Amino acid sequence: MTVTTTKLTRAAGLAAVAGGLLFIAVQIKHPLLDAPFTTTTEYAVRETAKIFMAILSLIGVTGIYLRQVRQTGVVGLIGYAILGLGYLGIFSVQVVGVFVLPVLASQQPGYVNDVLAVATHGTPVGDIGAVGVLINGAGIAYIAGGIIFGIALFRAGILARWAALLLSVGAVATVATSQLPELTQRLFAIPVSVALVGLGYSLWREQRTTKTVPTPVGSQLDPTDAK
Numbered sequence: 001m002t003v004t005t006t007k008l009t010r011a012a013g014l015a016a017v018a019g020g021l022l023f024i025a026v027q028i029k030h031p032l033l034d035a036p037f038t039t040t041t042e043y044a045v046r047e048t049a050k051i052f053m054a055i056l057s058l059i060g061v062t063g064i065y066l067r068q069v070r071q072t073g074v075v076g077l078i079g080y081a082i083l084g085l086g087y088l089g090i091f092s093v094q095v096v097g098v099f100v101l102p103v104l105a106s107q108q109p110g111y112v113n114d115v116l117a118v119a120t121h122g123t124p125v126g127d128i129g130a131v132g133v134l135i136n137g138a139g140i141a142y143i144a145g146g147i148i149f150g151i152a153l154f155r156a157g158i159l160a161r162w163a164a165l166l167l168s169v170g171a172v173a174t175v176a177t178s179q180l181p182e183l184t185q186r187l188f189a190i191p192v193s194v195a196l197v198g199l200g201y202s203l204w205r206e207q208r209t210t211k212t213v214p215t216p217v218g219s220q221l222d223p224t225d226a227k
Contacts, residue, residue: 010207012063016200019056020193022049027186033116038101047098054091058084060200061149067203068156076152083145089138090185093119095130120185146171146192153199159206163198166191 026049037043065072065080072079095121103157105112118132150168153162170191 007208009063009067010204012060012066013200013204013207015056015201016060016064017197018200019053019060020200021059022053022056023189023193023196026050026053026188028133030186032181033120035105035112035116038097038105038112038116044102047094051091051094051098054087054094057196058087058091060085060149060196064153064159064199064203065149066204067160068153071156071158072152075148076156079145079147079149081145082141083149086140086142086145089134089141093135093138094141096134106176121141143171143174146174150195160198160202163195163202166198167195170195 005205026046030046031037031042061080061083065076069076096115101112101115110126111128114126114128115131115135116122117124118128118135124132150164150166150171153159153164153167156164170188173191174188176188
């Protein structure tokens with residue numbers, strides 16, 4: 001099988017769809033987070049799923065960006081870079097959540113509860129150190145990157161514009177979650193996730209319906225623009 005940029009781009013579209021659906025799935029009937037819950041199997045499954053969500057979403061937005069790198073310009077590059085950092089930050093936070101917090105839950109439950117409080121926009125009792133910087137930094141990058149990247153995609157007008165608009169609007173709406181209960185906050189993950197699904201499907205469909213001559217990877221960045 002010949003690997004082409006078209007096939008890789010389609011795969012990136014499917015990754016975006018999978019990442020968006022996975023993030024929606026883990027929000028369903030999500031329990032409140034506390035130290036005892038981090039030692040359960042359900043917690044391990046949900047948090048591990050979020051690790052895969054971050055990986056798939058990063059692959060997806062990378063493919064979405066590369067498909068329209070010229071059309072989105074500098075704004076697209078800035079938005080992609082910031083959003084990419086956001087997903088890398090989320091990945092790092094979830095790795096800590098899966099492999100570190102359960103170990104500390106029995107010995108330092110107060111620290112674990114403080115970490116979870118910061119992760120859900122609550123107020124910690126003590127200082128959680130650099131982990132707090134990582135959590136807040138990932139959140140800021142995720143929101144800012146979503147807004148800017150969504151605007152760039154909407155202006156480019158290549159993929160589904162409703163999904164690009166929803167990405168920006170959903171990211172803006174996320175800012176308001178800090179004043180809401182934890183379980184209500186999770187509803188605000190849905191718009192951005194739906195936007196990612198829409199953009200991913202739009203990318204996959206566009207590449208599927210575009211007739212191109214198979215081109216080995218490395219020969220050109222975007223064969224669908226070659227005329």
